Amino acid sequence: MKAAKSPATVEKTAAQPAKKPAPKTPRKRAPVPPPKPYHHGNLRDSLLDAADAVLLTHGASGITLREVAKAAGVSHAAPYHHFASLDDLLATVAERGFQRLIAALEPTTRLTNSRERLLQISEVYVNCARAHPSQFRLMFGPLLSRKREFPALQIAAERSFGMVVAAATALDPRRGTELALLGWSLCHGLSHLLIDGALEGMSMPLPPTALLARQLTERALDGGG
Amino acid sequence: MKAAKSPATVEKTAAQPAKKPAPKTPRKRAPVPPPKPYHHGNLRDSLLDAADAVLLTHGASGITLREVAKAAGVSHAAPYHHFASLDDLLATVAERGFQRLIAALEPTTRLTNSRERLLQISEVYVNCARAHPSQFRLMFGPLLSRKREFPALQIAAERSFGMVVAAATALDPRRGTELALLGWSLCHGLSHLLIDGALEGMSMPLPPTALLARQLTERALDGGG
DNA sequence: CGCTAAATCTTTCTCCCGTAAAGATTGTTC
DNA sequence: GAACAATCTTTACGGGAGAAAGATTTAGCG
Numbered sequence: 007m008k009a010a011k012s013p014a015t016v017e018k019t020a021a022q023p024a025k026k027p028a029p030k031t032p033r034k035r036a037p038v039p040p041p042k043p044y045h046h047g048n049l050r051d052s053l054l055d056a057a058d059a060v061l062l063t064h065g066a067s068g069i070t071l072r073e074v075a076k077a078a079g080v081s082h083a084a085p086y087h088h089f090a091s092l093d094d095l096l097a098t099v100a101e102r103g104f105q106r107l108i109a110a111l112e113p114t115t116r117l118t119n120s121r122e123r124l125l126q127i128s129e130v131y132v133n134c135a136r137a138h139p140s141q142f143r144l145m146f147g148p149l150l151s152r153k154r155e156f157p158a159l160q161i162a163a164e165r166s167f168g169m170v171v172a173a174a175t176a177l178d179p180r181r182g183t184e185l186a187l188l189g190w191s192l193c194h195g196l197s198h199l200l201i202d203g204a205l206e207g208m209s210m211p212l213p214p215t216a217l218l219a220r221q222l223t224e225r226a227l228d229g230g231g
Numbered sequence: 232m233k234a235a236k237s238p239a240t241v242e243k244t245a246a247q248p249a250k251k252p253a254p255k256t257p258r259k260r261a262p263v264p265p266p267k268p269y270h271h272g273n274l275r276d277s278l279l280d281a282a283d284a285v286l287l288t289h290g291a292s293g294i295t296l297r298e299v300a301k302a303a304g305v306s307h308a309a310p311y312h313h314f315a316s317l318d319d320l321l322a323t324v325a326e327r328g329f330q331r332l333i334a335a336l337e338p339t340t341r342l343t344n345s346r347e348r349l350l351q352i353s354e355v356y357v358n359c360a361r362a363h364p365s366q367f368r369l370m371f372g373p374l375l376s377r378k379r380e381f382p383a384l385q386i387a388a389e390r391s392f393g394m395v396v397a398a399a400t401a402l403d404p405r406r407g408t409e410l411a412l413l414g415w416s417l418c419h420g421l422s423h424l425l426i427d428g429a430l431e432g433m434s435m436p437l438p439p440t441a442l443l444a445r446q447l448t449e450r451a452l453d454g455g456g
Numbered sequence: 457c458g459c460t461a462a463a464t465c466t467t468t469c470t471c472c473c474g475t476a477a478a479g480a481t482t483g484t485t486c
Numbered sequence: 487g488a489a490c491a492a493t494c495t496t497t498a499c500g501g502g503a504g505a506a507a508g509a510t511t512t513a514g515c516g
Contacts (some may be wrong), residue, residue, distance in 0.1 A: 046464080067373050072502060081466050083504080088464095092503070121456055148292050148368075151428040164433060177456045183435055185455050187421075188447045192413065195420025203376040208389060210408055222413045229454025230410050231346060231402050271494080296474065306495050308475075313493095317474065457516100464511070473502080480495070486488090 050088040052078045057099045058141070066140035066147075071095070097149050097156035103141040104162035107134050111169050120177035121227065125220050127173055128193050132219040135197035142201060146194070192226055193219060275313040277303045282324045283366070291365035291372075296320070322374050322381035328366040329387035332359050336394050345402035346452065350445050352398055353418050357444040360422035367426060371419070417451055418444060 046052065056077035060069050071092045072082040089095040110130050117123040135142040145163075153160035170190050175182025196219060199205050205212060212218060271277065281302035285294050296317045297307040314320040335355050342348040360367040370388070378385035395415050400407025421444060424430050430437060437443060 084465050191420035192417045195416035202371055226451040227456040231452035309494050
C-alpha cells in the first residue's frame, strides 16, 4: 500500500512498519523531543520539498496538488490536513522562495562599498530567478496580490525588499527608496524577460545573466542617456 | 432527446460585429429582435472579445474555455473550430494585447526629442499594464516561452520591443540595444510589481503610476548613484 | 493497561475543466 | 436539389480541486 517513496526528497524519520515487535523504545534522535512526529514523519515539510521537486520537473503551470501528494507518497487528500488549499501550499512554497532569496542576499550585507553592494544584489537577484524560474514565477505571481491572506508570505517579501532599500539608502540617503525601486524594478523586469524567454530569438546577442544584470544596473547608476 | 431547442441562449455579451446585414430571423418572439446570425456570424472575433471580457471579470487565473464560450453564447466545444486549444486562444488574446500596446506606442514615434520619446514610452507601457493587468500577465506569461508555437504572438512581441529599440537607438546610437533593454526591463519590472500588488502596504508613498514610470526612467537616464 | 478524543491519512464523491468524437444544422457549390 | 464542407451541439472521458466520511494512529488520562 505505502510502498511508493519519494525519490530523493524525504530524509526525515520514516513511519515505522505497522507491526512493532520490540517493546516501546523511546527514540533518541535529537537532544530535544521533536514536537512534530506524527503519522508520516512530518508531512508538511515533505510536501513542500515535493512541491519544489514538482516545480523542477513539471514547471510552474503544471503543478498539481495531486502530483505533489503523489511525490510525497500520500493520498491526494492528505495535504488538506496541513494546508487549507492548493494556494495555501503554493504560498508557503513562495514564502520559502523569498527566504532563499534573503539567504542568498545576506552575504552582500557585509560589503562596505554601497555601489558594489547594489551591483551584487542585482546579480544575486537575477541569478536566483534564473536558477529557480518556476519558484520565481510563484513568488511574484497572482498569489502575491493576495498576500493579505498569507501573512508569512507578505513578511518574507517585505524583508527581501527591505534589504534592497537598505543598500540603496546607504548609497543615496536622501532618495534611497526611489533608488531601491529603480533597481528592484530593473532586476525584476530583467528576470521576468529572461525566464519567460522574451529575449530569445530577438537577433540580439546577450552577455551571461549575471554580467547583464551588472551592466544594466551600472548604466542605471551612472546614467544611460 | 430534445432535437429543436429554443434559442434561449443569453446575449449578455457585447457583440458588435455584424457581417451579415440581413439575417433572416427564423422565428420572432421579441418586439426587438437582436440581429444575431443563426450560425453566429464570425465566432472567432466574438470569442476573443468574450475572452477579454472574462479576463476583466474573472481575472487571468480564472479564465476558462467554457466560460469564454458561455460568454460568447455558444457551446463549450464550439471554440475548437476556430482555435486548436485553449492555449491557442489565449495566445491570440496575448497577441492582440501586444497589438494594442503597439497602437498605444504609435503616437510616441512622432516625437523628435529622443529622451522625451523614451520617457513617454515608459509611461505608456506601465499605463497599459495597469489598465489591462490580466492581459499583461497573459502577454508575458508562460505562453511567451512557447512563442515558437504561436508565430503571430512572436511577431507582435518583437514588433513592440522593436519600437523601444528604435527610440533608444535614436538617443544613443552606439549602445541603443542595451539602453532599450534597460528601459524595457525597468518598465516591465515596475509594471509587474504594480499589478501584482508587491508595492502595496509597504509603508512607502508612491506617486501616480505614469509619474512613477517617468521619474524612474529619468533617474536611470541621468544616473541614480 | 485500557479507554477516549483528537489528529492524521485514505476512500469516495461531486463539480468543473480541457478536449476528443459523433451527431445535428447551416451555408456553399455543382 | 443534392452532395459537401463548415459550423455548432451533445455526449463522453480523463483529470484536478476540494468536501465528506471512514479508517488508523497517536496523545491524553484514569
